[in-house]
Amino acid sequence: MLWDTPPVESSSRALLEQSLPTEKARLYAVSTKESGAWLNALPVSTLGNRLDDNSFKISVGLRLGAKLCETHICRCGTKVDSTVRHGLACKHSAGGHSRHDALNDIIHRALTSCQVHNVREPNGLMHDGNMRPDGLTLVPWYQGKALAWDVAVVDTLAQTYLQGSTNQVGYTANQAEEKKRKYEELEGRYLFCPVGFETYGVFGNEARELVEKIGKKVAARTGKPRSLSFLKQKISIGN
Numbered sequence: 001m002l003w004d005t006p007p008v009e010s011s012s013r014a015l016l017e018q019s020l021p022t023e024k025a026r027l028y029a030v031s032t033k034e035s036g037a038w039l040n041a042l043p044v045s046t047l048g049n050r051l052d053d054n055s056f057k058i059s060v061g062l063r064l065g066a067k068l069c070e071t072h073i074c075r076c077g078t079k080v081d082s083t084v085r086h087g088l089a090c091k092h093s094a095g096g097h098s099r100h101d102a103l104n105d106i107i108h109r110a111l112t113s114c115q116v117h118n119v120r121e122p123n124g125l126m127h128d129g130n131m132r133p134d135g136l137t138l139v140p141w142y143q144g145k146a147l148a149w150d151v152a153v154v155d156t157l158a159q160t161y162l163q164g165s166t167n168q169v170g171y172t173a174n175q176a177e178e179k180k181r182k183y184e185e186l187e188g189r190y191l192f193c194p195v196g197f198e199t200y201g202v203f204g205n206e207a208r209e210l211v212e213k214i215g216k217k218v219a220a221r222t223g224k225p226r227s228l229s230f231l232k233q234k235i236s237i238g239n
């Protein structure tokens with residue numbers, strides 16, 4: 001409702017002004033449409049859109065900064081406070097890998113659904129045999145070149161980028177995309193796209209551009225105009 005916009009904006013400003021940097025970064029991130037897109041998804045199990053009660057509770061609680069558990073010591077030795085945010089950043093957490101894998105799978109399936117056949121983790125593309133991007137299209141994507149992509153999921157509240165995250169939404173995701181320049185030798189032969197996502201649901205600039213292109217392509221191929229929204233919801237759940 002338009003009439004309650006001014007008081008809501010004023011409360012939001014007051015909240016941001018009195019918040020510590022970490023909370024400020026969280027509030028900025030969760031105020032983006034991308035971060036809340038999962039709440040609009042239809043909870044259908046066959047579409048992979050249904051979250052169990054616990055995942056739902058944790059996803060909402062993390063965004064609200066609510067108390068979710070008792071304080072304890074993580075097996076990495078760090079003290080975990082009641083917001084359980086440490087789980088988003090800890091090296092021992094399984095969440096980081098599954099999130100990375102889920103997001104790659106969503107990109108892979110979305111491309112496949114618009115007949116852009118592609119493979120995950122292609123070998124032999126780089127001089128360093130140990131390095132490979134997360135995916136490669138087997139058909140040209142743009143300007144006659146195939147698309148190679150690599151996903152990074154980074155914690156919105158990571159201390160290293162906290163200063164930037166309190167000033168600019170998506171700062172951490174954009175920094176993660178910037179770090180993917182190690183794949184720049186792919187440029188020329190392929191179109192390389194770094195795809196940065198943050199734990200609180202924000203997209204990096206390159207990720208947003210790619211998701212929009214894929215979503216529009218799916219819409220054109222399937223005739224379903226809401227394909228882009230559905231894709232964003234799926235990514236938001238995967239995140």
Ligand SMILES: [Zn+2]
Nearest residue numbers: 074076078090
């Ligand atoms: Zn830990």
